[in-house]
Amino acid sequence: MRRLRFRDTSGESTFDLNLAPMMDMMVSIIPFMLLSATFLQLNIINSPLPVPVAKALEQDRKNKNDVSIKVQMTATKDFVLEIKDEGGKVTKLSVPRKSASDYDFVGFHKKLVEIKQKHPKVFRLELNPDTNVDYRAIVATMDSSRSMENADPKVMIENAATPLLFPDVILANVMNE
Amino acid sequence: MGSLNKLMKKPENSTFSLQITSMIDMFTIILVFLLKSYSSSSVDMTPSKALSLPSSTSQEISMEALKILVTKEAIYVDDKEVMKVDARATASTEKDNLLKPLFDALTAQADKSKAISQKNENVQFDGKVIMQADQSLNYAFLKKVMYTSALAGYSDFKFAVIAR
Numbered sequence: 001m002r003r004l005r006f007r008d009t010s011g012e013s014t015f016d017l018n019l020a021p022m023m024d025m026m027v028s029i030i031p032f033m034l035l036s037a038t039f040l041q042l043n044i045i046n047s048p049l050p051v052p053v054a055k056a057l058e059q060d061r062k063n064k065n066d067v068s069i070k071v072q073m074t075a076t077k078d079f080v081l082e083i084k085d086e087g088g089k090v091t092k093l094s095v096p097r098k099s100a101s102d103y104d105f106v107g108f109h110k111k112l113v114e115i116k117q118k119h120p121k122v123f124r125l126e127l128n129p130d131t132n133v134d135y136r137a138i139v140a141t142m143d144s145s146r147s148m149e150n151a152d153p154k155v156m157i158e159n160a161a162t163p164l165l166f167p168d169v170i171l172a173n174v175m176n177e
Numbered sequence: 178m179g180s181l182n183k184l185m186k187k188p189e190n191s192t193f194s195l196q197i198t199s200m201i202d203m204f205t206i207i208l209v210f211l212l213k214s215y216s217s218s219s220v221d222m223t224p225s226k227a228l229s230l231p232s233s234t235s236q237e238i239s240m241e242a243l244k245i246l247v248t249k250e251a252i253y254v255d256d257k258e259v260m261k262v263d264a265r266a267t268a269s270t271e272k273d274n275l276l277k278p279l280f281d282a283l284t285a286q287a288d289k290s291k292a293i294s295q296k297n298e299n300v301q302f303d304g305k306v307i308m309q310a311d312q313s314l315n316y317a318f319l320k321k322v323m324y325t326s327a328l329a330g331y332s333d334f335k336f337a338v339i340a341r
Contacts, residue, residue, distance in 0.1 A: 019197050026204035033211035131317035135310050138319075139231040139338060146235070171334075174323045 067122045069115060070172065073141060075132040077101070079108050083115060103137055109144040109165075113152050116165055120157050123164060126172035142169045227251075231312035233338035242305035242335060243286055245279075247322055249311055254282045262318075274324040283329035306331040 072080040077097035084090050095111055098104035116122075125145055129138055145166045154161040227248040246253040252260050260278035290302045306326055310319055323334060 016194065019201050022201055023197055023204070026201070026208065030204060030207055030211065033208065037211050129316045131315065131320070133316045134312065135314050135316065135319055136231045136312040138316060139233050139312070139336065143234045171320075171323070174320055175327060 067119050068126065069119075069122060069124070069166065070126045070128060071141070071145075073103070073127065073129040073133045073137065075130040077103050079103065079111075079141075081111060081115070083119075085119070103141070105140055105144045108141070109149070109152075112145055112165055113148070113155070116148075116155050116162075117153070120155050120162060123166055124168040124170065125166035126170050128173045129171070138171075145169055228309065228311040229313070230309060230337055230339050232341045234341050235338055236340070239307065239337065240305070240335070242307045243283075243290075243331060245283075245306055245308045245322065245326065247308065247310040247314060247319070249314065252276070252279055252322065254279070254286060257282075274321045275328065276321055276325045279322065280325045280329055283326055283331055287330040302330070303333065304331045305333045305335065307335045307337050309337040 070082040079095040081093040095108045259282040
């Protein structure tokens with residue numbers, strides 16, 4: 001008899017889950033998330049430097065290096081490089097424009113790699129843009145001078161190849177009147 | 178007779194249960210996607226519609242600092258407009274590098290930061306400033322902004338760029 005009653009009360013094994021509260025929650029959360037979501041993703045790649053390169057970079061930042069590299073960006077879209085070595089000898093190089101409207105960033109990068117081969121422990125570059133140079137060109141120059149590319153010849157510091165070219169780009173003429 | 182039976186028939190229940198399972202599925206997918214793209218970073222740097230930032234290969238992540246927004250029309254410090262940009266300010270021939278309204282706004286910010294750093298040891302005034310500038314602006318004008326910032330105590334410039 002008991003067994004029979006048990007069978008009666010069990011009823012149907014399926015039931016409708018009430019999803020309305022869940023819907024309410026979703027409808028509240030989704031507009032909030034949509035408002036605060038950032039669709040522009042900023043990434044970072046951690047790539048520690050080899051020890052000799054890191055040491056040389058630190059030393060250069062402490063201004064213990066007598067070599068200075070100055071780059072002038074002219075309004076006529078040319079780069080003029082001025083390298084002062086340890087002995088105080090100044091060498092001037094130039095990278096002519098690619099076209100009337102654009103700088104030759106590839107040629108400039110190649111020239112910087114050549115300089116880096118001669119002065120591997122220098123990481124600072126003084127940039128002096130002319131007043132008519134636009135901000136886009138300045139950023140592109142900083143990009144060209146920041147790091148080595150895969151196709152570039154390897155520059156060794158002690159026994160480690162440096163991935164950096166001239167990462168410390170300084171706008172040297174900001175305080176000039 | 179048939180039609181009479183139809184009329185006499187008890188009317189069917191007018192309410193019905195809406196089938197929302199598929200809608201919940203959809204919302205769950207959207208929620209997961211939004212949670213993945215949600216940024217929990219404390220640095221709030223939203224590109225403004227009034228300017229187009231240059232793109233760069235730089236991979237350094239942005240940090241907490243005072244924000245200067247330089248568009249072709251105006252200069253903003255921490256999202257507050259401090260001065261309008263006129264042809265005189267952007268002219269490369271104009272020798273006066275100091276932009277007075279910007280200098281006043283930055284000095285006020287620097288004083289505020291220094292006052293906080295005196296009260297709170299954990300806060301240090303480091304003179305860092307993130308500059309968001311339109312890519313078509315000339316260096317003459319940017320130089321004025323940087324010159325003015327440096328005089329106000331903000332000499333550690335960070336240029337905001339769009340990652341390429």
